[in-house]
Amino acid sequence: MEPELPPASEERPDPVPMLLDGLTESQAKAVQATEGPVLVLAAAGSGKTRVITRRIAFLVACGVPPWSIMALTFTNKAAGEMRERVMKLTSDILGLPESTARGLTVTTFHSLCARLLRRFAEPAGLKPDFTIYDSSDQVSLVKKTIESLQLSTSNWPARSVLGAISAAKNQLLDAEAFAARSQDFYSKTISKIYTSYDKAMRTAGAVDFDDLLVLTAKTLKNDASVRDECRRRWKYLLIDEYQDTNHAQFVIASMLAGDDTSSGPAGPNIFVVGDPDQAIYGWRGADITNILEFEDHYPRAKVITLGENFRSTEPILAIADGLIRNNQLRKHKDLYTSTPGGDKVEVTLTRDEHHEASLIADWFKKLHDGDFAGPKAHRGLAWREMAVLYRTNALSRVIEDTLRASGIPYMIARGTAFYEREEVRNALAYLRVVANAADSVSLGRIINVPTRGLGATTIGKLEETADMQGIPLMQAVRMAPQIPGVNARALAACARFIELIDNWTGNGSFMGSELSGSLADLVERVIRESGLEAMYRAQAAAGKNESDLERLDNLAELVSSARDFELEYQPDSDPALDAPIADRPQTVPPLLAMLRAYLESVSLVADADTVDPEQGAVTMLTLHAAKGLEFPAVAIIGLEEGMLPHVRALQSEREMEEERRLCFVGITRAMRHLHMSTAKYRTIRGLSERTIPSRFVSELNQKHCIFSDQSAIDSGLAGTGWDGEPRTERHIVEEDESGNSISRGGGGGGGGGGKYPVGCLVRHPQFGVGRVRQIAGGLNARATVEFKTVGTKTLVLEYARLQRLDGGE
DNA sequence: TTGCGATCCCTTTTT
DNA sequence: GGGATCGCAA
Numbered sequence: 001m002e003p004e005l006p007p008a009s010e011e012r013p014d015p016v017p018m019l020l021d022g023l024t025e026s027q028a029k030a031v032q033a034t035e036g037p038v039l040v041l042a043a044a045g046s047g048k049t050r051v052i053t054r055r056i057a058f059l060v061a062c063g064v065p066p067w068s069i070m071a072l073t074f075t076n077k078a079a080g081e082m083r084e085r086v087m088k089l090t091s092d093i094l095g096l097p098e099s100t101a102r103g104l105t106v107t108t109f110h111s112l113c114a115r116l117l118r119r120f121a122e123p124a125g126l127k128p129d130f131t132i133y134d135s136s137d138q139v140s141l142v143k144k145t146i147e148s149l150q151l152s153t154s155n156w157p158a159r160s161v162l163g164a165i166s167a168a169k170n171q172l173l174d175a176e177a178f179a180a181r182s183q184d185f186y187s188k189t190i191s192k193i194y195t196s197y198d199k200a201m202r203t204a205g206a207v208d209f210d211d212l213l214v215l216t217a218k219t220l221k222n223d224a225s226v227r228d229e230c231r232r233r234w235k236y237l238l239i240d241e242y243q244d245t246n247h248a249q250f251v252i253a254s255m256l257a258g259d260d261t262s263s264g265p266a267g268p269n270i271f272v273v274g275d276p277d278q279a280i281y282g283w284r285g286a287d288i289t290n291i292l293e294f295e296d297h298y299p300r301a302k303v304i305t306l307g308e309n310f311r312s313t314e315p316i317l318a319i320a321d322g323l324i325r326n327n328q329l330r331k332h333k334d335l336y337t338s339t340p341g342g343d344k345v346e347v348t349l350t351r352d353e354h355h356e357a358s359l360i361a362d363w364f365k366k367l368h369d370g371d372f373a374g375p376k377a378h379r380g381l382a383w384r385e386m387a388v389l390y391r392t393n394a395l396s397r398v399i400e401d402t403l404r405a406s407g408i409p410y411m412i413a414r415g416t417a418f419y420e421r422e423e424v425r426n427a428l429a430y431l432r433v434v435a436n437a438a439d440s441v442s443l444g445r446i447i448n449v450p451t452r453g454l455g456a457t458t459i460g461k462l463e464e465t466a467d468m469q470g471i472p473l474m475q476a477v478r479m480a481p482q483i484p485g486v487n488a489r490a491l492a493a494c495a496r497f498i499e500l501i502d503n504w505t506g507n508g509s510f511m512g513s514e515l516s517g518s519l520a521d522l523v524e525r526v527i528r529e530s531g532l533e534a535m536y537r538a539q540a541a542a543g544k545n546e547s548d549l550e551r552l553d554n555l556a557e558l559v560s561s562a563r564d565f566e567l568e569y570q571p572d573s574d575p576a577l578d579a580p581i582a583d584r585p586q587t588v589p590p591l592l593a594m595l596r597a598y599l600e601s602v603s604l605v606a607d608a609d610t611v612d613p614e615q616g617a618v619t620m621l622t623l624h625a626a627k628g629l630e631f632p633a634v635a636i637i638g639l640e641e642g643m644l645p646h647v648r649a650l651q652s653e654r655e656m657e658e659e660r661r662l663c664f665v666g667i668t669r670a671m672r673h674l675h676m677s678t679a680k681y682r683t684i685r686g687l688s689e690r691t692i693p694s695r696f697v698s699e700l701n702q703k704h705c706i707f708s709d710q711s712a713i714d715s716g717l718a719g720t721g722w723d724g725e726p727r728t729e730r731h732i733v734e735e736d737e738s739g740n741s742i743s744r745g746g747g748g749g750g751g752g753g754g755k756y757p758v759g760c761l762v763r764h765p766q767f768g769v770g771r772v773r774q775i776a777g778g779l780n781a782r783a784t785v786e787f788k789t790v791g792t793k794t795l796v797l798e799y800a801r802l803q804r805l806d807g808g809e
Numbered sequence: 810t811t812g813c814g815a816t817c818c819c820t821t822t823t824t
Numbered sequence: 825g826g827g828a829t830c831g832c833a834a
Contacts, residue, residue: 109824135823135824212824281824284822391821392820392821393822394820454810455811456811457810458810606824607824622822624821625823646822683825685819685820686826687825
């Protein structure tokens with residue numbers, strides 16, 4: 001459709017210039033290029049969110065109906081913020097009512113898919129009351145599957161089997177296609193598990209996170225009427241963080257957008273924004289070629305580059321740039337800022353993780369207090385303006401303890417943490433069974449919680465019956481009287497349990513005088529009448545530990561979360577309640593629809609969703625969860641080999657580069673203050689281990705950093721410095737013309753010589769005799785040694801205890 | 810059938 | 825260090 005300008009309102013100035021106000025030339029270009037495919041390569045901090053929101057408002061200003069615009073983001077929180085900002089633009093600048101933004105579709109891929117699958121459940125081969133299984137549900141189901149195939153769960157660990165299944169799904173290989181290409185024993189077995197896992201999922205009326213995407217992609221691909229209906233509705237598609245989309249998401253986007261020839265004169269209106277340097281989800285199947293080959297897929301695409309960084313000070317940007325230059329598999333783009341100056345980046349070596357945590361707490365306190373004297377006088381930062389970033393969640397614990405002890409308010413961004421607590425999971429499992437009686441995993445979880453005399457023996461019989469007949473577990477419970485070997489006590493327990501559930505569902509009708517129609521009331525009833533409340537109350541009274549009281553609070557919290565949801569819930573925007581398909585009348589009772597929507601929202605929370613800038617607290621989050629956020633002050637911890645980069649990435653160059661991008665993402669979250677730290681010793685699963693500073697530290701542009709070694713201070717240990725050698729001797733690092741540190745191999749000239757020139761013979765206490773092939777410099781120099789017996793290894797000189805054999809010193 | 814304690818095992822990131 | 829599982833006692 002050709003956009004039309006709305007009739008100029010008399011008292012308002014032309015809104016279009018106002019929407020472009022304050023944008024750079026390329027930003028404005030991206031906002032205005034409304035027709036046809038557009039790729040925006042947006043460097044970190046280059047204002048891409050701004051571009052997307054302005055563009056949506058611009059489209060609306062051009063007369064595009066809001067309901068025909070769809071924007072896809074990575075997290076619910078990003079979606080919510082985007083909607084807010086668009087709403088503000090359309091009401092402040094365009095003078096449109098707030099309801100305008102309601103019609104917009106701003107959501108995540110996963111939420112969109114969940115909604116489409118409910119709406120088009122039948123063509124997708126699902127029932128609209130499907131449950132979304134999270135990874136622990138998946139694990140229980142796949143374990144059961146493995147057991148029922150008579151395989152050993154130790155030979156076939158659920159996690160890795162699921163990984164293989166997930167990888168297959170991400171390539172859009174269904175069980176059948178996977179079976180067809182399985183040749184060897186391993187993949188044939190995986191294929192068997194995949195097939196029966198899939199069957200069990202369908203029997204349970206459940207889908208996993210991958211299924212949400214895969215089934216949507218498949219339905220859009222195979223069902224023209226579904227595809228056409230979507231295309232009729234959405235004419236303008238915007239996708240954020242495009243570098244982290246996987247193949248299924250690519251297919252969904254392409255299907256929604258239409259292909260290059262069949263849509264409008266300029267091609268499909270698909271607008272994608274991303275940055276290949278911030279691709280950090282390769283492990284989850286994200287396919288960076290989606291963004292790299294966008295132009296091949298849409299030959300008429302306009303490509304717009306946003307290079308100027310508006311977020312960070314010069315030193316922060318410079319070290320980010322210098323770091324990412326070490327990635328070889330990358331097209332370089334310059335990062336630049338028009339605002340020079342700023343504090344240098346602090347890089348600290350600490351004694352251990354406790355020392356690290358307390359230094360960071362001190363750093364935060366100093367920033368919080370501010371400095372009102374001297375040339376660098378500044379007001380203090382609020383706690384909410386600071387963040388601690390780490391590679392793995394396990395690192396958060398010590399930081400948490402230290403911040404608490406220091407009286408610094410903090411919050412951990414773990415959106416799912418609340419819903420993962422035992423008591424909450426139990427309550428939700430009851431609710432899931434209420435919403436979807438076929439959900440056997442949830443039923444299995446609560447059928448005997450609190451204990452009601454349905455022990456392992458009885459449940460085993462019920463499951464056996466369910467498996468044999470291919471029916472959901474709940475149906476077997478209802479058939480209990482016909483199952484041989486179920487004793488009278490168990491039968492009575494089954495009957496009581498069935499009555500319990502039926503009371504909550506109004507015998508499946510979700511209507512009647514017994515049910516209030518309120519979601520919060522239902523949740524409360526379930527918690528009380530299931531006996532969960534009494535069970536935890538009894539445990540609390542027995543005084544085993546304090547967390548039992550907390551459990552009751554959490555259950556109350558769940559009720560209030562349901563109440564909040566109920567207040568926000570808009571039935572008219574629930575696709576399950578959309579105009580019914582063709583001749584079938586709409587029959588979903590409102591309470592059931594609301595319950596489904598609630599459970600869905602609970603299933604799709606992301607860690608980053610809980611980052612609340614209103615809170616006066618330091619935010620703690622993983623590097624992954626930090627994507628898309630920014631903070632005036634950032635501390636990145638654990639810059640150690642094996643931590644960042646993570647051990648799992650050490651063997652592959654591709655994964656190593658992803659780790660480097662992850663570090664890059666962390667650095668570029670910082671606006672003004674950045675602190676990076678390495679602990680010399682770190683306790684990993686109870687054992688204190690000597691660490692090796694991360695190679696990324698040695699890749700930081702030294703001109704913009706202040707290195708300090710605190711590891712010997714306040715301790716009896718002799719100071720050994722960043723790499724165990726006096727500082728003057730460790731400058732094996734070379735600088736290129738702009739001062740960027742480049743770790744280089746090939747020690748010919750660059751000072752890599754030292755004790756072990758390339759080509760010399762050495763002996764290693766464990767690996768034996770070998771020849772040095774390469775010396776890499778940096779704060780912790782490494783040698784690549786080709787051993788006679790064990791092959792080539794890369795060793796850190798400080799720790800390797802190499803002995804030179806051919807002359808030398 | 811349940812509940813508790815010892816032991817074993819594993820260790821990334823997340824929608 | 826912590827979660828899952830297994831084995832044993834009540």
